[in-house]
Amino acid sequence: MDLLNFARGPALQWSLAILVFGLAWRLTGILLLKAKPDFSEPRASGGFGGAMKMIMSRMWPKPEFVRGSVLDLALGYVFHIGLFLIVFFFLPHILFIKSLTGLSWPNLPNGIIFFIGAVSVAALFALLLQRIMTPVKRLLSNFDDYFSWFITTAAIITGLLAAAHVGARYETLLAIHILTVEALFIWLPFGKLMHTFTVFLSRGATGAAFARKGAAI
Amino acid sequence: MSTADVNVAHPLETEGTIHRLKKPAVRADRQGDMPDAQRVDIAMKNFVKDFGRTSAIYMESCIHCGMCAQACHFYAATEDPRLTPIWKLEPFKQAYKREAGPFALFYKIFGFKKPVTVPELEEWQELLYDTCTMCGRCTMACPMGIDIASLVSQARHAMFHAGLVPHELHAVAVRAETEGSPLGATPKVFKDRVEWLADDNDVEIPMDKAKAKVICAMSSIEIMKYPESIVATARILNHLKLDWTFRSDGYEATNFGLLSGNLQWQKDMSMKLINAAIATGAELLILPECGHAYGAMRWQGANLYGKELPFKVRHISEFLGENVKNGKLKLKPMGKSVTFHDPCQVSRRGGATQAPRDVLSGLGVQLREMSSEGGMNWCCGGGGGVVTIHRADATRYKSFQIKMKQVEDTGAEMLVSSCSNCRLTFDDSQAHFHWDKKLHSLLELVADNLIEA
Numbered sequence: 001m002d003l004l005n006f007a008r009g010p011a012l013q014w015s016l017a018i019l020v021f022g023l024a025w026r027l028t029g030i031l032l033l034k035a036k037p038d039f040s041e042p043r044a045s046g047g048f049g050g051a052m053k054m055i056m057s058r059m060w061p062k063p064e065f066v067r068g069s070v071l072d073l074a075l076g077y078v079f080h081i082g083l084f085l086i087v088f089f090f091l092p093h094i095l096f097i098k099s100l101t102g103l104s105w106p107n108l109p110n111g112i113i114f115f116i117g118a119v120s121v122a123a124l125f126a127l128l129l130q131r132i133m134t135p136v137k138r139l140l141s142n143f144d145d146y147f148s149w150f151i152t153t154a155a156i157i158t159g160l161l162a163a164a165h166v167g168a169r170y171e172t173l174l175a176i177h178i179l180t181v182e183a184l185f186i187w188l189p190f191g192k193l194m195h196t197f198t199v200f201l202s203r204g205a206t207g208a209a210f211a212r213k214g215a216a217i
Numbered sequence: 218m219s220t221a222d223v224n225v226a227h228p229l230e231t232e233g234t235i236h237r238l239k240k241p242a243v244r245a246d247r248q249g250d251m252p253d254a255q256r257v258d259i260a261m262k263n264f265v266k267d268f269g270r271t272s273a274i275y276m277e278s279c280i281h282c283g284m285c286a287q288a289c290h291f292y293a294a295t296e297d298p299r300l301t302p303i304w305k306l307e308p309f310k311q312a313y314k315r316e317a318g319p320f321a322l323f324y325k326i327f328g329f330k331k332p333v334t335v336p337e338l339e340e341w342q343e344l345l346y347d348t349c350t351m352c353g354r355c356t357m358a359c360p361m362g363i364d365i366a367s368l369v370s371q372a373r374h375a376m377f378h379a380g381l382v383p384h385e386l387h388a389v390a391v392r393a394e395t396e397g398s399p400l401g402a403t404p405k406v407f408k409d410r411v412e413w414l415a416d417d418n419d420v421e422i423p424m425d426k427a428k429a430k431v432i433c434a435m436s437s438i439e440i441m442k443y444p445e446s447i448v449a450t451a452r453i454l455n456h457l458k459l460d461w462t463f464r465s466d467g468y469e470a471t472n473f474g475l476l477s478g479n480l481q482w483q484k485d486m487s488m489k490l491i492n493a494a495i496a497t498g499a500e501l502l503i504l505p506e507c508g509h510a511y512g513a514m515r516w517q518g519a520n521l522y523g524k525e526l527p528f529k530v531r532h533i534s535e536f537l538g539e540n541v542k543n544g545k546l547k548l549k550p551m552g553k554s555v556t557f558h559d560p561c562q563v564s565r566r567g568g569a570t571q572a573p574r575d576v577l578s579g580l581g582v583q584l585r586e587m588s589s590e591g592g593m594n595w596c597c598g599g600g601g602g603v604v605t606i607h608r609a610d611a612t613r614y615k616s617f618q619i620k621m622k623q624v625e626d627t628g629a630e631m632l633v634s635s636c637s638n639c640r641l642t643f644d645d646s647q648a649h650f651h652w653d654k655k656l657h658s659l660l661e662l663v664a665d666n667l668i669e670a
Contacts, residue, residue, distance in 0.1 A: 025319055025320075026277070026319045026320065028319075029273075029318070029319025029320075030270065030273045030274055030277055030319065031270060033268070033269060033270040033273050034269055034270065035269055035270045035271070036269040036270075036271070036520070037520075038519075038520060039519035039520050039522070039523070039524055039525045039526075040515065040516050040517070040518070040519045040520065040526075041519070041525070041526070041529065041530070043568050044568075054362050055362075058359075058360055058361075058362050061284070061358065061360070062357055062358070062593060064288075064589050064593055065284065065287060065288065065357075065358045068284075068287035069284055069287070072282060072284060134283065135296075135298040136283035136286045136292075136298045136301050137281065137282070137283045138298075139298040139299070139301065139304060140281040140283050140301065140303065140304060141281055142281070144281075145281050190320060190323075192279075192280050192281065194277065195278060195280050195361065198274065198277050198278040198361070199278070199360075199361055199362075201274045201277075201278065202274050202275055202277075202278035202361045202362045202363050203361065203362035204362075205270075205271045205274050205275075205362070205364075206356065206362040206363070206364050207362065209271070209364075210364075210568075213516060213566070213567060213568040214568030214569075214570075215565060215566050215567060215568040215592065216357060216564075216565045216566075216568075216570070216591065216592025216593065
């Protein structure tokens, strides 16, 4: 079995299995814990509405915090949106998703995808620099932060190289790209990339509790 | 240490208002005598003891973005990265991942997270007590919506039981549990004061009525330092012709069980008020101008009681706001410009942000809001028990300068708030900085401006 077949075959199956099992394990590990009942007299209804309110409101910081977060916001949004567009609007990705689910949608032209990819990588490198150079971020950072950065950036760079056919045989480049993404799948449930899911839980939990108290959201 | 080293280990600080030794970098207090391993074990058990789903979600969600730093007055004043709010939880995040999280087994087997040590917890004593008021402004900045203040409260549970609380806070908590008041306002002192205040001010202050529709609580800061609050409360409730009382078996609203981190003591202190209110058959418990007392009883009281409370709980500013709005309280217009300092636990974390503004509107003042107001207000720096801790003074004063600028920028003639702990912090800082702004009590302004029918 050559590298590409390995990447498309057993490696894909195993990485997806670990992704699904890891997600299920971590999420149930959290969600099966007991939720403490709140007997206090509510000021307003909290629940789903409060959760949704905070999930939406924290997409952007309060005016007081915008100035201090400009770089985080700009770079963060650029690479998150970039990643989203690359993953879901690059033709080979759509074909891959179609092969798994049968669903498909229109793609973005390759030239635009390359541009988005390059900008996203630039944003990720700027974020890495910022993480290393800002005393607060440097103090907070651990292996999880740097490895999650590495695997995300590597996935985009290997994808760009494969799509541009630069540096090695196309099949080898493609295999390396797929294996990198599979490494990301495997890592996702264990590290901070899990915020893809927990962001809704943590914002939702605080939103529901705070809305009930009529507290600031 | 040889005597020659003294200038290196403890340099003199000659800037500022007092000349003294520079604050030692590490100075942790310990209570009790137990082996280090036992301290850590007890700390971690008590950290996860009350750990529900929400706390676990928070522990799993931090992305280490550091955006909470800019929200914290202690960080903003010092730019010390250690004061980044979420960093204050670091040993507990470490312990959670190693001992309690969904992948704890992996972390333990492969040694991904080291066990927490007593020296680490001692270092974190300063971060969890001296430099955190649990004001929750960081919660407002967190893009993941993590309520960092609630996690600090849980970390304090761990620190208390491991005997790692700053002595000042521990001592007042012990007093509160054993004597009924952290500052010596024992039932006898309280009764004597009320009697003396009633005589001196020619006002009727009902005490220990067997039955009443309304029961009032006071904070020991008011009883001991601002007794005019007791008189003001009586004047207003008498003016409204309410059937009310103080009770000597349940009057202390402060809760140093909560602030120091002893959940059982927190419950004991809350239950005194709850039992007194039930015994009186009260429909309403009015909490005084005290921030954490509001959080402790309004939002946590019923949960410690284990079921819904058979009476309503309101902060005095909510009570006043309601009675101004329904026209029962008519007030003389003051005709001044006023800025209002929102107590964090009442406003940001308690939701009673509009009520004091309704009262101020009733007082006919021109309200000049601060640049960051309401739920986003900067903390005075003295909450969460910080004002009791001597070694925290220098950082607290530094952070208070943010508040001073906020107030000055409004250009308002008068500064008002509705928390006696904030008032204490303002008074102390006002003296420290020789500042010309005095913080006035909203309650007392109302009492001073009642229009008698």
